[in-house]
Amino acid sequence: MTEDLNWAVGGEAGDGIDSTGKIFAQALSRAGRHVFTSKDFASRIRGGYTAYKVRTSVDRVESVVDRLDILIALTERTVEENMDELHDDSIIIFDGERSMMSDFEAPGEMFGLDVPLKRLAEDAGGAIMRNIVALGAACEVSEFPIENLDESLEKRFGNKGESIVANNKEAARLGQEYVQEEYDLSTPYELETTDNDYVLLNGDEAIGMGAIAAGCRFYAGYPITPATDVMTYLKGRIERFGGNVVQAEDELSAINMALGAARAGARSMTATSGPGIDLMAETFGLIATSETPLVIADVMRSGPSTGMPTKQEQGDLNMALYGGHGEIPRFVLAPSSVSECFWKTVEAFNLAEQYQTPVYVLSDLAMAVTEQTFPPEVFDMDDVEIDRGKVVDEDSIEEWQDESGHFKPHAITDDGVSPRAFPGTEEGAHMSTGLEHDELGRRTESTDMRIEQVDKRNRKVETAREQEDLSPREFGNEDSDNLVVSWGSNEGALREAIDLLEEDDVDIRVLSVPYLFPRPDLTEEFERAEDVVVVECNATGQFADVLEHDTLQRVQRVNKYNGVRFKADELAGELKEALGIVDEAEVQA
Amino acid sequence: MSSDNVRFVDFKSDKQPTWCPGCGDFGTMNGMMKALAQTGNTPDDTFVVAGIGCSGKIGTYMHSYALHGVHGRALPVGTGVKMANPDLEVMVAGGDGDGYSIGAGHFVHAVRRNVDMTYVVMDNRIYGLTKGQFSPTSREDFETSTSPDGTHQQPINPLALAMAAGGSFIAQSFSSDAQRHAEIVQKAVEHDGFGFVNVFSPCVTFNDVDTYDYFRDSLVDVGDSDHDPTDYDAAKEKILDRETEYQGVLYQDESSTPYNELEGATENMADIEESPPEEAMDLVREFY
Ligand SMILES: Cc1ncc(C[n+]2csc(CCOP(=O)(O)OP(=O)(O)O)c2C)c(N)n1
Ligand code: SF4
Numbered sequence: 001m002t003e004d005l006n007w008a009v010g011g012e013a014g015d016g017i018d019s020t021g022k023i024f025a026q027a028l029s030r031a032g033r034h035v036f037t038s039k040d041f042a043s044r045i046r047g048g049y050t051a052y053k054v055r056t057s058v059d060r061v062e063s064v065v066d067r068l069d070i071l072i073a074l075t076e077r078t079v080e081e082n083m084d085e086l087h088d089d090s091i092i093i094f095d096g097e098r099s100m101m102s103d104f105e106a107p108g109e110m111f112g113l114d115v116p117l118k119r120l121a122e123d124a125g126g127a128i129m130r131n132i133v134a135l136g137a138a139c140e141v142s143e144f145p146i147e148n149l150d151e152s153l154e155k156r157f158g159n160k161g162e163s164i165v166a167n168n169k170e171a172a173r174l175g176q177e178y179v180q181e182e183y184d185l186s187t188p189y190e191l192e193t194t195d196n197d198y199v200l201l202n203g204d205e206a207i208g209m210g211a212i213a214a215g216c217r218f219y220a221g222y223p224i225t226p227a228t229d230v231m232t233y234l235k236g237r238i239e240r241f242g243g244n245v246v247q248a249e250d251e252l253s254a255i256n257m258a259l260g261a262a263r264a265g266a267r268s269m270t271a272t273s274g275p276g277i278d279l280m281a282e283t284f285g286l287i288a289t290s291e292t293p294l295v296i297a298d299v300m301r302s303g304p305s306t307g308m309p310t311k312q313e314q315g316d317l318n319m320a321l322y323g324g325h326g327e328i329p330r331f332v333l334a335p336s337s338v339s340e341c342f343w344k345t346v347e348a349f350n351l352a353e354q355y356q357t358p359v360y361v362l363s364d365l366a367m368a369v370t371e372q373t374f375p376p377e378v379f380d381m382d383d384v385e386i387d388r389g390k391v392v393d394e395d396s397i398e399e400w401q402d403e404s405g406h407f408k409p410h411a412i413t414d415d416g417v418s419p420r421a422f423p424g425t426e427e428g429a430h431m432s433t434g435l436e437h438d439e440l441g442r443r444t445e446s447t448d449m450r451i452e453q454v455d456k457r458n459r460k461v462e463t464a465r466e467q468e469d470l471s472p473r474e475f476g477n478e479d480s481d482n483l484v485v486s487w488g489s490n491e492g493a494l495r496e497a498i499d500l501l502e503e504d505d506v507d508i509r510v511l512s513v514p515y516l517f518p519r520p521d522l523t524e525e526f527e528r529a530e531d532v533v534v535v536e537c538n539a540t541g542q543f544a545d546v547l548e549h550d551t552l553q554r555v556q557r558v559n560k561y562n563g564v565r566f567k568a569d570e571l572a573g574e575l576k577e578a579l580g581i582v583d584e585a586e587v588q589a
Numbered sequence: 590m591s592s593d594n595v596r597f598v599d600f601k602s603d604k605q606p607t608w609c610p611g612c613g614d615f616g617t618m619n620g621m622m623k624a625l626a627q628t629g630n631t632p633d634d635t636f637v638v639a640g641i642g643c644s645g646k647i648g649t650y651m652h653s654y655a656l657h658g659v660h661g662r663a664l665p666v667g668t669g670v671k672m673a674n675p676d677l678e679v680m681v682a683g684g685d686g687d688g689y690s691i692g693a694g695h696f697v698h699a700v701r702r703n704v705d706m707t708y709v710v711m712d713n714r715i716y717g718l719t720k721g722q723f724s725p726t727s728r729e730d731f732e733t734s735t736s737p738d739g740t741h742q743q744p745i746n747p748l749a750l751a752m753a754a755g756g757s758f759i760a761q762s763f764s765s766d767a768q769r770h771a772e773i774v775q776k777a778v779e780h781d782g783f784g785f786v787n788v789f790s791p792c793v794t795f796n797d798v799d800t801y802d803y804f805r806d807s808l809v810d811v812g813d814s815d816h817d818p819t820d821y822d823a824a825k826e827k828i829l830d831r832e833t834e835y836q837g838v839l840y841q842d843e844s845s846t847p848y849n850e851l852e853g854a855t856e857n858m859a860d861i862e863e864s865p866p867e868e869a870m871d872l873v874r875e876f877y
Contacts, residue, residue: 381873
């Protein structure tokens with residue numbers, strides 16, 4: 001029956017929750033089903049509730065919903081934490097022989113499936129495999145062919161030897177058989193498989209993969225949740241392509257290393273989260289004035305200060321738009337899905353070099369910890385183009401020299417972009433500095449040159465507005481008077497909210513804006529619409545403020561800042577409220 | 590420019606230094622340029638990174654590929670440059686405030702990382718550019734605008750700091766002993782790894798204690814004795830000696846391998862194709 005199944009495994013941090021969830025998600029993906037995962041976790045390594053949730057369907061899934069169908073609960077707390085999402089048809093798999101679950105009784109009409117996970121795991125070769133036993137049980141409950149799980153186990157444990165793989169397969173079988181033999185179950189769940197091939201990855205991995213594809217060869221970073229996965233992805237992979245990763249001593253160092261590599265001619269990047277961005281702010285200005293191409297990924301989390309390190313927020317927009325002292329031309333790109341993390345990163349490298357500016361890729365925790373399935377063609381490397389901008393060589397450098405033969409790295413040009421000479425280029429030696437400088441890169445306090453250089457740098461933004469397609473992505477009902485605007489990771493939830501709203505006869509038109517600076521002018525769009533609602537994961541509506549400023553029009557706001565991403569059903573409700581549409585049922589109640 | 594006919598003046602820019610007449614930084618810079626020329630480098634294959642301070646202005650007065658960065662962060666920039674293109678000769682310069690105060694963290698880690706580059710600190714034991722506040726190498730009783738009755742803080746011993754961090758080349762020189770200073774910097778450039786030279790580079794405007802005369806009278810040259818820089822214990826003894834200040838190469842580990850080599854950073858990373866490499870699709874397949 002249910003094509004769209006929501007599944008979770010939860011317990012204490014250290015219980016292997018992550019790998020259990022990942023094994024199942026991978027099995028589903030390889031069985032040709034779409035997957036969308038999310039995580040509940042606290043900022044600690046051991047202890048504390050943690051869960052890995054998998055939503056899966058034969059059709060694409062782009063967000064999480066408030067519903068759990070199958071829950072593997074290793075602790076009672078797991079059930080408590082998810083009570084709101086459980087329903088009468090939910091099945092809770094637990095181990096009644098474990099002291100912490102011995103008195104457990106499934107609430108309401110729910111079905112408690114008591115499986116001796118630990119005991120069966122020991123039979124298969126070790127208690128550590130109790131989660132795998134649970135996965136076997138889950139396969140049985142959801143009519144998912146256990147052979148598909150086998151492949152995933154091979155992938156996970158293959159490097160640990162054949163016997164480990166065999167033991168894990170056996171553990172899964174024991175779980176499955178136990179349910180078959182002890183319970184006469186008929187559940188509403190059936191996980192069909194298809195012939196499709198999907199890949200499963202998260203936003204940080206997509207950023208790292210995009211970077212390599214785009215020719216990034218140098219990465220310097222300092223560990224911080226939720227950006228660290230970018231570095232761990234690149235380490236060990238970028239080297240295969242002649243690159244390198246340096247774990248710096250702090251973010252100040254990381255961004256300066258990246259800057260050095262960029263000046264040496266490498267495509268270079270760093271990634272961090274809010275607190276790290278704060279530390280990088282001083283150098284951000286240097287990158288812009290020295291006109292160095294650099295990509296900075298900010299994987300946002302809840303702020304300010306250390307805030308909630310493991311929780312979602314889109315709170316760094318103002319910082320990305322305005323951060324750094326003085327006035328700084330820049331690009332701010334916001335991918336809206338895991339696959340877009342890849343493509344926007346590729347684009348970021350091209351923009352950085354074409355315009356010789358810093359480029360922010362504003363990702364967030366929701367995308368960083370979400371794994372999503374895609375047909376591999378979505379990442380077709382043949383579509384990746386590399387444009388290095390105005391690089392000069394020995395032959396073309398003459399054009400850019402002054403009377404005495406000095407290269408002009410900051411030449412005043414119509415489009416605001418100067419030539420670049422990589423170190424080693426003959427006759428190209430020059431310096432650049434964070435001080436205001438002349439065309440040769442030398443310090444100046446000349447009032448005229450100051451204005452010329454400032455205007456030149458700002459002209460890059462005008463040029464980009466002319467040359468780049470900055471349009472938002474549009475979906476929903478294009479004739480609707482209800483305009484919803486969003487940026488970043490909310491897009492998936494919005495896509496699904498549209499369908500839910502349609503069921504209630506509410507139509508909306510959505511603009512998802514990936515270019516936050518320079519950004520498209522939405523004045524006409526706003527004038528055409530009756531109501532405009534801006535959706536974002538922050539408390540004050542930073543993007544809404546910006547749009548009101550751009551368009552001189554008031555907008556409605558839907559904000560979420562409790563640390564959890566928007567869910568499709570919840571968002572649909574909030575949108576109705578913002579649009580002044582009240583449910584009749586609620587009115588009667 | 591071929592490396593055969595490079596002279597040290599080729600590393601000079603046509604910008605006239607705005608240092609105070611008599612500033613030690615003139616001599617420090619000349620020595621650096623000589624060292625670069627004598628080691629066969631050209632301005633086109635040299636990258637100079639400078640910090641902030643009077644000392645940091647050096648990038649402006651030298652002719653090469655160069656970046657004048659933000660206060661204290663020159664060493665990470667140099668690290669990035671060298672990792673990205675190991676063919677370049679990378680020289681990083683800054684002041685004692687730049688390197689041992691705001692940049693102290695980076696200093697320790699750059700030493701420990703042992704990237705193959707040269708770090709020259711123009712140590713005048715004062716903040717020059719901000720007009721005479723005490724610096725991390727100022728003496729405890731040194732009176733300045735921000736320490737009217739002394740700093741009440743121990744000065745940092747940069748050589749000891751470098752040694753503690755596992756430095757592979759630790760040297761000290763005096764800008765006015767031109768010949769010797771150039772020779773010491775040259776050894777640092779030739780060193781395979783992080784070549785660190787603390788240069789006494791007197792500030793004639795704000796420091797009337799650590800003067801030319803003071804250094805001329807007190808410096809002891811380790812080259813005049815039978816000091817063996819490869820002898821760790823002998824080096825340690827001299828570096829920790831509170832009574833005497835030395836010039837010369839105090840310590841050198843000739844067998845250390847630079848970080849960039851250990852990490853396999855041997856290619857110029859600027860050379861990339863116009864499209865992703867053939868094998869790039871493998872990156873996607875890993876996610877099956
Ligand atoms: C972040 C930051 N803080 C403070 C300054 C101001 N500042 C400029 S130079 C300097 C001290 C330089 O001292 P030192 O490194 O000893 O160099 P000197 O001028 O003595 O050669 C300071 C504090 C700055 N440029 N940036
Ligand atoms: S203030 Fe001191 S350090 Fe700066 S230029 Fe003058 S003498 Fe040199």
